[in-house]
Amino acid sequence: MLIFWKQKLVLLAVPKTGSTALEAELAPVADVAVVNPPGLKHCSVRKYRNRLAPFFERDGQRPMELVAVMREPIDWLASWFRYRARTALDGQANSTARVDFDAFVAAYLSDAPPDYARVGSQAKFLEGGVDHLFRYDRFPDLVAFLETRLDRKIELSEKNVSPARDALLSDALHDRLLHERRRDFDLWCSLCNG
Helix, strand or coil: EEEEEECCECCCCCCCCCCCCCCHHHHHHHCEEECCCCCHHHCCCCHHHHHHHHCCCCCCCCEEEEEEEEECCCHHHHHHHHHCCCCCHCCCCCCCCCCHHHHHHHHHCCCCCCCCCCCCHHHHCCCCCCCCEEEEEHHHHHHHHHHHCCCCHHHHHHCCCCCCCCCCCCCCHHHHHHHHHHHHHHHHCCCCCC
């Protein structure tokens, strides 16, 4: 999470949406850069509004605009699936190295997901709304917005890239995912239509 005091902007770090690349480029010019622990770096809208906004916004006297990125839900899950297959996690409970994408999604949808499939929900992360929500597949739109608001050229380099791996989803699990995570897909569709 990056806070730009003068520009009244809070850039939320939705996991698996390019936040590490943005952090690498913009943390040096941010007034506050929360990079650890992960629970604060990836502070949700609700957590920001309930716990941090009173401090940073001086109890409502200096309202900040929230900015975030959302990724297409299946692509977002595929990124988690690939990221957790990296060799650094071999043998750990959150490794996906020994499951295929169908098994990962089925575990994600279960009532008690195993560690490797506990990744949350973008809709839940963004619950409460942000002022500026950008699509991951249109990252240049976000960069242009930030360049204008921060009055600086932004040159991003790839960071935290997931290893290449097939992420094929069966029709049955695709349909189940659409049904059971409707809020994520509805939010994504609102960005596609807006």
